[in-house]
Amino acid sequence: MKNRLFRAIIVGLVWVVFQSGTASYIHGNSIGQLIANHLPLGGLFFLIVLVLIVNPILRVIDNQSGFSVSELVIIWVMISAASAVPGYGMMEFLFPTLVAPLHYVAPQNQWKEILFPHLPEWLYVSDPSAVNAFYIGETAVPWQAWFQPAGFWISISLILSFIVICWSVIIRRQWVERERYPFPLVQIPSMMIDQQPDRIFNRILSNRFLWIGLIVALVIHLLRGLHRYWPAIPHVQISYGFGNLITERPWVALVQGWPLWGRIYLAVVGVTYFLQLDVSFSLWFFFLFYKLQEVCMSAFSIQGISTQHQVMGADLVLIGFLIWMGRRHLKQVFDVATGRLSDEINVNEAMSYQWAMIGIIIGSVLLIAMLCFVGMSPLVAIAFLLLMWMMITVTCWMVANAGMLLVNVGIAPFSLLTAFLGTRPLGRANLTLLGFDRSVVSHWSSESLMPYVVQSLRLSDQAPVHRRKLVPLIMASILIAVAVTYFSSLKFIYHQGAFNLERWVYNIGYHGLNKANRAIQNPYDPNLPAILSAGFGATITGFLLYMRHRFLWWPFHPIGYIVGVTYAPCHLWFSTLLGWGIKILVLKFFGIGAYRRFRPLFLGLIIGEYFMSALWIFVGLFTRVSYWGLPH
Numbered sequence: 001m002k003n004r005l006f007r008a009i010i011v012g013l014v015w016v017v018f019q020s021g022t023a024s025y026i027h028g029n030s031i032g033q034l035i036a037n038h039l040p041l042g043g044l045f046f047l048i049v050l051v052l053i054v055n056p057i058l059r060v061i062d063n064q065s066g067f068s069v070s071e072l073v074i075i076w077v078m079i080s081a082a083s084a085v086p087g088y089g090m091m092e093f094l095f096p097t098l099v100a101p102l103h104y105v106a107p108q109n110q111w112k113e114i115l116f117p118h119l120p121e122w123l124y125v126s127d128p129s130a131v132n133a134f135y136i137g138e139t140a141v142p143w144q145a146w147f148q149p150a151g152f153w154i155s156i157s158l159i160l161s162f163i164v165i166c167w168s169v170i171i172r173r174q175w176v177e178r179e180r181y182p183f184p185l186v187q188i189p190s191m192m193i194d195q196q197p198d199r200i201f202n203r204i205l206s207n208r209f210l211w212i213g214l215i216v217a218l219v220i221h222l223l224r225g226l227h228r229y230w231p232a233i234p235h236v237q238i239s240y241g242f243g244n245l246i247t248e249r250p251w252v253a254l255v256q257g258w259p260l261w262g263r264i265y266l267a268v269v270g271v272t273y274f275l276q277l278d279v280s281f282s283l284w285f286f287f288l289f290y291k292l293q294e295v296c297m298s299a300f301s302i303q304g305i306s307t308q309h310q311v312m313g314a315d316l317v318l319i320g321f322l323i324w325m326g327r328r329h330l331k332q333v334f335d336v337a338t339g340r341l342s343d344e345i346n347v348n349e350a351m352s353y354q355w356a357m358i359g360i361i362i363g364s365v366l367l368i369a370m371l372c373f374v375g376m377s378p379l380v381a382i383a384f385l386l387l388m389w390m391m392i393t394v395t396c397w398m399v400a401n402a403g404m405l406l407v408n409v410g411i412a413p414f415s416l417l418t419a420f421l422g423t424r425p426l427g428r429a430n431l432t433l434l435g436f437d438r439s440v441v442s443h444w445s446s447e448s449l450m451p452y453v454v455q456s457l458r459l460s461d462q463a464p465v466h467r468r469k470l471v472p473l474i475m476a477s478i479l480i481a482v483a484v485t486y487f488s489s490l491k492f493i494y495h496q497g498a499f500n501l502e503r504w505v506y507n508i509g510y511h512g513l514n515k516a517n518r519a520i521q522n523p524y525d526p527n528l529p530a531i532l533s534a535g536f537g538a539t540i541t542g543f544l545l546y547m548r549h550r551f552l553w554w555p556f557h558p559i560g561y562i563v564g565v566t567y568a569p570c571h572l573w574f575s576t577l578l579g580w581g582i583k584i585l586v587l588k589f590f591g592i593g594a595y596r597r598f599r600p601l602f603l604g605l606i607i608g609e610y611f612m613s614a615l616w617i618f619v620g621l622f623t624r625v626s627y628w629g630l631p632h
Contacts, residue, residue: 008072015078024091029502041610042614043083104509160388183400209598239262258570265572272579274403282556284574307564312411313534334357383413395407419526
């Protein structure tokens with residue numbers, strides 16, 4: 001058993017190192033996205049290879065030599081945790097943020113007079129030659145210039161990651177065993193790793209419908225990929241824009257901002273098939289509802305508010321609701337941690353409740369102290385941490401309930417605090433430091449750690465894995481991923497130059513600081529229309545939550561309204577509509593039995609799309625031809 005555990009850890013670490021060493025390079029060079037979302041592309045590709053190729057070969061050689069369910073769970077847990085590091089989750093935005101102050105400072109924007117007094121020189125890369133070389137490339141990495149600023153912000157990210165792990169352990173029982181969230185994305189690896197004695201493939205992987213779905217996805221993406229190299233090969237169109245059809249005001253609002261466009265992701269269609277109907281219906285319905293609101297705002301020339309202010313209020317109500325629903329469990333956790341109850345209740349948890357609470361308290365105190373050390377006021381530091389916790393928890397709730405591959409919470413501490421308080425009470429130092437919030441945890445939440453951890457803990461129910469071993473493996477995977485990403489990313493950036501890489505990523509540091517600069521130069525009071533809009537969003541969300549928990553027949557799930565109108569639903573709504581429509585038709589005309597029989601077909605669509613998307617990306621490592629096959 002120990003040898004098998006060691007084998008699983010080594011195999012998991014090999015992929016963690018490979019993924020961490022290549023993910024930033026792949027995205028930076030616009031080849032694709034190796035992680036992309038909360039069902040990480042590279043991780044699922046590796047699991048597909050292990051389950052469909054490696055394991056059958058090993059079992060033919062020796063029936064006992066294949067990877068067991070427990071080994072596959074351990075490998076998946078390690079890969080999932082590490083997936084939060086190289087991309088949007090932690091590191092990718094860090095580097096351009098730390099060079100932004102010196103790179104973008106100019107007499108015209110007055111950053112030197114307004115922002116720099118509140119930014120200690122060691123908080124960003126302050127060596128001009130190191131910053132210039134970062135963008136131009138073809139030079140060695142000036143490691144000394146990066147050591148202090150990167151070390152500080154990475155330390156903050158790691159402490160926050162540890163707090164997230166502790167919080168995930170605490171909330172697991174409430175969400176998995178008491179509220180029984182469906183965790184749709186967990187079903188994919190769960191169905192794949194299941195094993196039956198004396199069978200090379202389990203019943204689902206042996207199902208002909210799975211192979212039909214897999215082949216359909218393979219053929220579509222094979223043709224799309226070949227078309228990238230040889231345009232004479234027919235192109236399979238999967239995205240459809242409506243911008244040319246809608247040009248008149250106010251309807252043009254439908255194709256502005258996050259536009260109304262149709263994009264078919266087979267994986268999203270597949271995941272949607274596994275969702276509850278009220279969830280999938282609400283995801284596309286409320287996206288259209290928000291877009292129609294924007295049409296009305298355009299028609300009546302309403303300015304100063306956006307639909308995202310409704311999401312702010314919705315998020316605040318949701319957090320309150322989640323705490324209220326979990327109040328008995330959280331009290332039980334507190335009683336166990338303080339010795340009032342026996343600790344037998346947390347024997348099967350990945351960490352004792354006592355250590356989880358101690359970890360959250362110590363981590364929070366450390367984070368607040370570090371933020372205060374660089375100039376943030378204690379109250380703003382506490383608010384910042386609470387808002388980060390809110391964003392991370394809301395993200396995980398969305399993934400646990402709706403299998404959201406992409407999530408954009410749509411708010412950041414800066415935008416929420418300035419909308420509710422205005423800029424004057426915050427002061428220059430707080431506004432400047434809040435401009436760095438993307439370097440800590442991006443509100444681009446599609447590779448957030450908490451969903452990876454909670455989903456991994458949910459998957460571990462399927463295997464005889466001692467959960468107490470998982471937290472050290474998660475932490476080790478994150479640390480290794482951070483180290484590999486740090487060195488590999490800076491090496492390739494200084495070799496190629498950020499001017500030659502994915503433009504929007506390497507311009508990201510400018511926007512946060514410029515937002516802070518504008519707020520300081522043009523101070524404003526609390527945004528009353530935004531507050532009223534947030535109140536409206538809070539009221540609607542409270543109503544939806546009440547109706548859903550009061551009446552079984554209620555067709556609307558609050559998640560659709562809380563998701564809002566951002567990049568994520570803009571990309572996912574059409575595929576979600578297709579998946580919902582297919583499931584409705586199957587249930588209406590063929591019944592629940594047919595729905596169950598067709599489940600492998602949609603799993604096949606997911607596996608096929610993931611496999612081919614990853615394969616084309618790996619080909620692109622050598623050819624530098626990009627391929628974007630999944631939501632990213």
